[in-house]
Amino acid sequence: MDQVNHILLPVCEAADAEALLPLARAIARGWKGHVLLFGIVHVPEGKSLSEGALPAQTLRQELEHLAAADPLVDTLPTARVTHVPWEEIAQQVDRAEYDLLLLRWRDDQTVFGADLHDVLVQPPCDMAIVRIGEPVEIRRILLPVRGGPHAELALRVSLALAEAHGAEITALHVAPPSPQSPKDAPFTNLTPILQQLSPVTRIVTLQRRVQASILQEARQHDLIVMGATARPKSEPIAIGEVAARVFRSARATVIAVKTRREMTWPEPAPLRPTVEPEGYAAISIVVDKWFAENTFHSHEFEDLARLVELKKRQNLTISLGLPALNEEKTVGHVIATLRRALMDHIPLLDEIVLIDSNSTDRTRRIGQRMGVPVHIHQEILPQYGAFQGKGEVLWKSLYVLRGDIIVWIDTDITNIHPRFVYGLLGPLLREPRLQYVKGFYRRPLRVGDKLQAGGGGRVTELVARPMLNLFYPELSGVVQPLSGEYAGRRTALERLPFFTGYGIETGLLIDMLNTFGLHTIAQCDLEERIHKNQELQALGKMSFQILQVFIRRLEQRAGPMLAEVNKTMKLIQHEQDRFYLDIQDIREYERPPMISLPEYRHWRGLSDEATA
Numbered sequence: 033m034d035q036v037n038h039i040l041l042p043v044c045e046a047a048d049a050e051a052l053l054p055l056a057r058a059i060a061r062g063w064k065g066h067v068l069l070f071g072i073v074h075v076p077e078g079k080s081l082s083e084g085a086l087p088a089q090t091l092r093q094e095l096e097h098l099a100a101a102d103p104l105v106d107t108l109p110t111a112r113v114t115h116v117p118w119e120e121i122a123q124q125v126d127r128a129e130y131d132l133l134l135l136r137w138r139d140d141q142t143v144f145g146a147d148l149h150d151v152l153v154q155p156p157c158d159m160a161i162v163r164i165g166e167p168v169e170i171r172r173i174l175l176p177v178r179g180g181p182h183a184e185l186a187l188r189v190s191l192a193l194a195e196a197h198g199a200e201i202t203a204l205h206v207a208p209p210s211p212q213s214p215k216d217a218p219f220t221n222l223t224p225i226l227q228q229l230s231p232v233t234r235i236v237t238l239q240r241r242v243q244a245s246i247l248q249e250a251r252q253h254d255l256i257v258m259g260a261t262a263r264p265k266s267e268p269i270a271i272g273e274v275a276a277r278v279f280r281s282a283r284a285t286v287i288a289v290k291t292r293r294e295m296t297w298p299e300p301a302p303l304r305p306t307v308e309p310e311g312y313a314a315i316s317i318v319v320d321k322w323f324a325e326n327t328f329h330s331h332e333f334e335d336l337a338r339l340v341e342l343k344k345r346q347n348l349t350i351s352l353g354l355p356a357l358n359e360e361k362t363v364g365h366v367i368a369t370l371r372r373a374l375m376d377h378i379p380l381l382d383e384i385v386l387i388d389s390n391s392t393d394r395t396r397r398i399g400q401r402m403g404v405p406v407h408i409h410q411e412i413l414p415q416y417g418a419f420q421g422k423g424e425v426l427w428k429s430l431y432v433l434r435g436d437i438i439v440w441i442d443t444d445i446t447n448i449h450p451r452f453v454y455g456l457l458g459p460l461l462r463e464p465r466l467q468y469v470k471g472f473y474r475r476p477l478r479v480g481d482k483l484q485a486g487g488g489g490r491v492t493e494l495v496a497r498p499m500l501n502l503f504y505p506e507l508s509g510v511v512q513p514l515s516g517e518y519a520g521r522r523t524a525l526e527r528l529p530f531f532t533g534y535g536i537e538t539g540l541l542i543d544m545l546n547t548f549g550l551h552t553i554a555q556c557d558l559e560e561r562i563h564k565n566q567e568l569q570a571l572g573k574m575s576f577q578i579l580q581v582f583i584r585r586l587e588q589r590a591g592p593m594l595a596e597v598n599k600t601m602k603l604i605q606h607e608q609d610r611f612y613l614d615i616q617d618i619r620e621y622e623r624p625p626m627i628s629l630p631e632y633r634h635w636r637g638l639s640d641e642a643t644a
Contacts, residue, residue, distance in 0.1 A: 037065030037131040040157075042121050042144065044072050046094035048136050051164050053098065053105065055193070055287070056134050059160075060104045062192025065131065067104055069095045070124060071111030072144065073324065081320030082509070084113035085327050093332055100338075109463035113324035118146035125156035132189075137163035137279055137286075152260060158185055158291050161260075165285040170197040174253035174284075175232075176246050176274075178206040182259030185289045190257045194231040202234045204249060206242055243274050250282040260290040318550070323509035326459075326466075326554040330451035333458025336378045342461040349382045351435030352453060355409075355425040356399075357389040359443040364398045366441070366448045371404070373450040380454065386443075387412075387429045389420070395443075407432050413631065419621050422516075423536030430526060430626045431635070437461075438525060442516040447562040455556040456519035467524040467552040468544045470510060471517035473561040495575045496538060499582050504542055506550050513541050514578070517558065524548060526627040526636075534574040535581035535620040542585050580620040 041056050043049040049069055056067040071091040073084040088111040099107040114120040121144060125133065133156065141148040143161070152159075175190045177183045194201050203226045226232050238245050250256055260272055275288045333339060343350065352370065356363055367384060374380045386399035386406045399406040410418040412428040426440055439456055441448075456469045492514045501508045514537045528547060531539040544553055626632050633640070 037063040038129070039063075039065060039067045039132045039134055040070055040121075040125065040130040041067055041134045042070040042072050042117075042124075043095070044074055044091075044117065044144070046091065046098065049095060049098055052134055052136060052162055053102075055162060055285070057102060057104055058196030059132065059134075059189055059192045062195045063131070063188070065104075066106055067102075068130075069099055069105065069107040070121070071095050071107070072117045072120060073111055073113040074117050074145065075113060075115055075324075077115050081113050081115070081317065082323045084324040088113050088324050089327075089329055089332060096332075109465075110325050113321055116146075117144035118151065122156045130157050133157050133159045135159060135161050137161050137288075139280075141276075152290055155290055155292050159289065160189060161288045161290070163279045163286045166283050168254045168284070170199050170254045172253045172255075173199050173201045174204065174246075174249055174256045175201050176204040176206060176249075176256070176258045177226075178259065182289055182291050185291050186257050186259045189287060189289055191231060193255060193257070199231070199254070200233045201231045202236065202249065202253065203232050204246060205235060205237045243277060246274060246278060247281060250278060250284060254284050256282055256284055256286045258286070258288055260288050319506060319509045322506075322550055322553075326551075327509075327511075328455070328459050328469075328554060328556040330455030330458070330556055330558050333454050333462075334451075336374070336380055336450075336454060339454060339458060339461050340378055340380055343380065346461070346464075348437055348461070349435045350380065350437045350439065350457065351433035352381050352384045352439045352441065353426070353429045353433050354384065354386045354399075354404075354441060354443050355389070355422055355429070356386055356391060356395050356443040358391045358393045358395060360391075360394040360398060362446055362448075363395050363443045364402060366443050366445060367399065367402050367404055369448045370441070370450060370453055371402075374453055380457065381439075382435055383433070385429070385433055387425050387432070389425055405432075413629070416629075419532040421533035421536070423530050423534075423539070424532040424623070426536060427530035427532070427623045427626065430522070431629075431632055436522055437519060438522055439519040440517065445561055447560065449559075452517055452558050452561075455558050456517060459554045459556060460519060460521065463554070465552060466554050467548050468520040468540070468554070469518060470512065470541070470553070470555045471515045471558045472511035472555055473515070473558040475512075475561055491571050491575050491578065495578055499579070500541075503582060503586060504545065507541055507545055507553075510541065510553075511555060513537060517561075520544075524552070526632070527625050529625055530623045531577075531581055532621045532623060534577040538578050538581045539585075539622070542581070546585075577620045584620070584622065 037060070039056050039060050041049065041052055043052075053067065059065075060067045071088070073087045073091060075081050075084045091111045092107075092109075095107040095111070099105045108124070112120045112124070121133070135143050138148075143151050148161075170193065173190055173194055175186060177186055190201055193199065205226065226235050236245075236249070246258075256278060258275055258278065260275055272288075275286075279286050279288070352374075354363070354366065363386070367386070370381070371384055375384065384404045386396070386404055388396050388399070388406060388408050390408055390410055396406050396408070407429075409425045409428045412431055418424065429440075430438070437457065437460055439453055441452055445452065452471065456471055459466050459469050492512055496513045497508070497510075500510070500513060507513065516537070518537070518540075520540075524544070524547075525540075528540060528543045530536060541553070627636075627638065632638075
């Protein structure tokens with residue numbers, strides 16, 4: 033099987049990608065490889081990385097559009113948001129193997145904010161630096177080569193471009209004046225190699241007036257490919273005087289290539305003292321960067337055919353679970369809307385299942401009449417008993433849902449739209465690294481018959497987000513940690529414990545962070561969600577349960593110092609002419625990871641080792 037060569041094309045603006053893609057595609061075709069577009073959003077120092085969120089969304093869509101036009105082109109799923117673009121590129125190269133890094137020349141001799149000379153001292157992989165010239169049809173390629181470490185790469189690039197354009201190559205062999213010198217040994221015997229290459233139709237050997245000869249020949253060619261200056265390890269490496277002059281003066285497009293060379297990094301500078309609290313800047317950078325790179329918008333995934341293609345390519349199945357309790361007014365519309373758009377019109381979902389909590393209204397009857405499977409959560413795995421609460425419903429639903437990806441949507445949404453589902457699925461289908469996606473939205477508060485903008489999410493802002501900022505600052509960028517719409521991979525969800533009540537969302541977030549890491553969590557803007565709002569007392573109970581989750585997880589981190597925290601809550605009850613205290617036991621119970629149940633392992637065909 034032929035080796036696939038990967039060409040990395042980092043871009044800050046779609047215009048750069050459009051300018052360089054024809055060259056990248058041509059090289060990829062000749063090398064039997066692929067071009068990977070890598071979006072970079074540069075946020076100036078002194079500004080929060082979170083300001084890159086919207087530019088990252090725009091850049092991702094632009095690059096996806098460019099990639100969709102050619103099967104040889106793909107895009108790395110995440111647009112990186114950074115103060116130091118070159119460091120981000122170098123880290124990406126460290127994470128994967130690339131055969132060529134394609135960069136655009138800047139007249140100030142910088143590359144993504146770094147000094148070009150410094151970049152060339154130790155390139156992370158083979159590099160090609162491109163200065164775009166006048167747009168012309170490529171028929172004649174000039175290849176000035178001396179030999180040495182960069183000649184092979186220059187030849188490979190030239191041959192690929194010649195094949196793509198049906199062009200001829202003129203080789204200018206810069207021969208050493210003293211071939212007997214050990215210093216010049218790498219540059220001898222190049223002419224016989226050039227003679228064996230059929231696209232090379234003309235060979236000119238140069239020993240003197242090299243710059244003038246190259247510049248003169250450049251006027252007669254449509255593209256120039258040359259090596260950067262090669263020096264021994266003991267000497268600094270730069271693009272070279274000849275290449276720099278050609279870059280500045282040639283009308284044609286010029287490419288200078290540089291192979292990776294092992295160099296010794298300078299000793300790191302001493303750490304600079306700081307007056308900021310320890311870890312403050314690191315957390316801020318981590319969260320801002322996560323927010324910018326892992327925050328999506330549902331409109332990015334409106335191309336449902338593309339999502340189905342990604343689903344089929346990865347051989348995935350998708351289940352939609354609908355938890356419900358007395359939702360007869362909305363459940364039918366929710367089922368009909370999502371089934372019509374995501375099953376009947378296009379096969380994005382493989383099943384829609386209603387998981388009811390023993391409703392006393394017509395909720396189950398409506399689901400059955402509409403032809404979806406209906407389960408009562410108290411009757412699922414009855415040998416383990418049954419708690420009340422949404423978390424219990426979701427935990428048990430893992431046993432009846434069959435998909436590789438699970439989506440949960442509340443059934444009280446009055447403005448239901450397919451984006452509530454495809455907005456959650458899009459990041460998971462496009463980015464294999466992601467394990468869990470939370471929805472967020474604007475939540476108007478209903479006052480009488482009117483909707484008041486920005487009135488929802490009271491427990492989120494007063495309890496959940498302050499507690500996350502205090503104890504789990506890595507999650508402080510999650511816009512709505514308590515949102516009821518989220519999706520995850522079964523292989524992740526089955527390994528997490530589930531709190532049985534209102535603490536389910538908080539527990540899943542914290543446990544996902546602790547088990548799989550922040551980079552596996554994403555969030556998607558689902559625009560607006562309209563639903564029935566809870567009374568203030570119900571919000572108090574919700575807050576009480578959520579705080580128990582935080583305490584439980586803090587116990588695990590710091591020891592059982594909070595184990596005896598009170599589990600009962602005194603509620604203030606108001607009646608006509610009097611008010612009084614009513615005590616209620618409001619406990620958050622915790623179910624074990626579903627994968628630890630023998631019944632589940634048997635259904636999944638998992639061995640006992642699967643729980644490790």
